[in-house]
Amino acid sequence: MFIRGAALTLAAVSGFALVYYQTLSNQFEGAITVKDNSSLVEKLPVQVETPPPTDGAAGRALNILLLGSDVRTGGNARIGGDLGGSTSMRNDTTIIMHISADRSRVDLVSIPRDTIVTVPTCTFHDGDTKKGWTGKFNIAFANGGERGDPSEAAACVQHTIQQLWGVPIDHYVVVDFTGFIHMIDAVGGVPMCIPERIVSKKAKLDLQPGAQILDGYTALAFARLRTAETGNVTGSDLQRIDRQQELLYQLARTAMAKNLLTDVGQLTQLIRAGAESLTMDPTIGSTDYMLGLAFSLRNLDTDNITLTTMPWEYERPSYNVLIRPEAAQLWDDLINDRPLSVLGADDGWDNARDESLSGATQPTAPPSDNAEPDRKSVEQILAECTV
Numbered sequence: 001m002f003i004r005g006a007a008l009t010l011a012a013v014s015g016f017a018l019v020y021y022q023t024l025s026n027q028f029e030g031a032i033t034v035k036d037n038s039s040l041v042e043k044l045p046v047q048v049e050t051p052p053p054t055d056g057a058a059g060r061a062l063n064i065l066l067l068g069s070d071v072r073t074g075g076n077a078r079i080g081g082d083l084g085g086s087t088s089m090r091n092d093t094t095i096i097m098h099i100s101a102d103r104s105r106v107d108l109v110s111i112p113r114d115t116i117v118t119v120p121t122c123t124f125h126d127g128d129t130k131k132g133w134t135g136k137f138n139i140a141f142a143n144g145g146e147r148g149d150p151s152e153a154a155a156c157v158q159h160t161i162q163q164l165w166g167v168p169i170d171h172y173v174v175v176d177f178t179g180f181i182h183m184i185d186a187v188g189g190v191p192m193c194i195p196e197r198i199v200s201k202k203a204k205l206d207l208q209p210g211a212q213i214l215d216g217y218t219a220l221a222f223a224r225l226r227t228a229e230t231g232n233v234t235g236s237d238l239q240r241i242d243r244q245q246e247l248l249y250q251l252a253r254t255a256m257a258k259n260l261l262t263d264v265g266q267l268t269q270l271i272r273a274g275a276e277s278l279t280m281d282p283t284i285g286s287t288d289y290m291l292g293l294a295f296s297l298r299n300l301d302t303d304n305i306t307l308t309t310m311p312w313e314y315e316r317p318s319y320n321v322l323i324r325p326e327a328a329q330l331w332d333d334l335i336n337d338r339p340l341s342v343l344g345a346d347d348g349w350d351n352a353r354d355e356s357l358s359g360a361t362q363p364t365a366p367p368s369d370n371a372e373p374d375r376k377s378v379e380q381i382l383a384e385c386t387v
Contacts (some may be wrong), residue, residue, distance in 0.1 A: 004119055054262065056289045057170075057298035061101040061337040064284065065172040066108075067141065067178070068093030068223075069150060081291070092237075093175075093244060096167065097183065098334050099377055105295045107332065107340055108248065110241045110309045111161075113138040113323040120163045122156035124357055125149070130156070136320070150174040150279035165331040171284040179277025180223075181216030185372040186273035190250050191378050192222075193385035198231035213378070213383035214247075218273060223247055238309065238353040242346045245307040250381065253302055257377050261298045264291055301373040309344035 069089045091113070098107040119132035119140045130143045137160070146155025154172040159341070161167055175183075184190060191213050198207045205221040205228075214222060223244050226235050260266050271290060283289055311324040326342045333340050 006046055007350055016064075050054055053288065053292040053295040055103070055292045056283075058296065059101055060100045062170045062293075063168060063334065064069065064097040064099070064251050065072060065154065065161070066093070066095040067091050067150075067154055067172065067174045068139075069153070076253055089141065089148070089150070091136075091141040091153070091157070092240070093157060094137070094141075094157060095248075096169070096334065097294065099293075099297070104300065105302060105304045105306075105330070105339060106297070107306045107308070107334065108245070109334070109340075110245065110251055110307075111137055112237055112241060112309065112312055112321045114237050114319075115310070115312065115323060116315070117141065117160065117164055117323075119160050121150075122159055124152050126374075133354055134159075150176075151281075154279070167331055167334055171281050171294075173284065174279040175274060176277045177220060178219050179274035182249070182277065183270060183274040184214070184216035184219045185228035186270045187251070187254055187260065188378075189215045190247060191218050191381045192247065192250055193382075193387055195387050198222075198225070198228050198233065202324045205372055209387045211382040211387070213382070219247060222256075236319070238312070238346070240338070241309055245309075245379075249302075249305065249307055252305055253376065253381055254303065254378060256300075256373070256375055257381065261294045261300075264295075265365075267294055299373055306343075308340065309346070311342060311344040360371045 019281075023041070068386065069091055094111040094113065096109045096111070098109070100106070113136060115137040116135065117137050118134045119137075121132050122140070122144050124130070124144075130228075132139070132143060140157045141153045141159040146154030150270065151172075151174075154174050158169045158172060161169060162318040191211070193211055194207050194209050195376045196209050198205060200221075203225045205218070205220045205225060207218075207222070225233060225243065226237075226240060227233060227360050255261065256268065260270060268287065268291070271287065284293075310329075311330060313324055314320070315322050327344075329342045330344075332341060333336075333342075
């Protein structure tokens with residue numbers, strides 16, 4: 001009882017003291033005139049150095065699966081044609097982007113959609129499965145995407161790649177029509193050298209030969225082009241891959257010319273431009289992770305960007321695509337983070353048709369940490385065109 005009484009007495013005394021203090025404090029503060037004048041005073045520049053973005057995968061090679069979806073829901077229906085509200089999707093573009101562990105090299109390997117492979121059974125988020133079969137490679141994306149979920153479509157493609165060739169996939173990115181258009185427009189278009197006039201009513205495309213900057217809508221039509229009334233357009237998916245690779249290469253050069261890899265503000269704006277039309281895994285979908293990875297590539301030289309196609313050959317007379325034995329070496333190079341020692345052939349959208357392998361490539365020495373990579377402005381890129 002004594003302890004309890006003492007405690008109550010202490011509490012009462014403490015409470016009185018607190019009230020007394022607050023009363024004096026209020027009287028003191030009430031006697032002071034308070035008015036904010038911060039807007040009238042010029043502020044000194046803040047000398048705080050913002051730390052650069054951090055590469056969350058530093059020291060580790062990465063394989064990123066890039067997929068283009070032809071889903072026709074929402075705004076995509078106006079661009080690609082309405083399919084009556086169907087949520088099914090196919091992909092015309094599959095690229096494995098390999099980023100070397102030392103961030104000195106980027107390899108982009110296209111897998112032709114018409115490649116004959118055995119697609120394994122794929123799993124949906126709810127545990128249901130879709131049985132695979134032997135057919136064209138793009139069956140994998142269609143099987144996984146039959147419920148309209150791009151992440152399930154990407155998972156089936158990833159599973160197929162890993163089962164067939166053992167190439168580990170660290171991240172995936174799926175982009176649809178509108179996302180592609182918005183991102184191209186966000187960088188101000190892509191400078192291209194068009195070798196001849198191309199007219200395609202189906203693609204709503206009419207390009208004059210020569211140097212020009214393609215906006216997002218035109219770049220998408222160019223990338224998806226399969227038929228044309230005017231121009232060397234054979235309808236081959238391999239030829240379309242050639243055009244897509246040239247477009248990606250010039251897009252990379254444009255990004256470097258505009259310092260997008262080191263300008264956090266510009267890069268964030270680019271990411272946001274396509275955000276609503278991009279589906280990706282949570283890690284690479286983190287802005288911090290993406291900015292850090294981009295910043296780690298700031299010294300990348302365009303000479304160390306390789307765009308190629310899995311070594312292939314046509315199956316006669318169907319013109320399905322078969323995998324050449326040399327492809328095993330290319331996959332082994334990716335798995336072991338080596339410069340590519342074999343490349344696939346192009347299909348000559350701007351050259352004579354060439355169905356042979358281009359042979360072995362010679363590894364290029366990575367730039368030193370202090371080396372200044374070659375950066376050409378958009379105007380200089382356009383000036384290279386001699387058509």
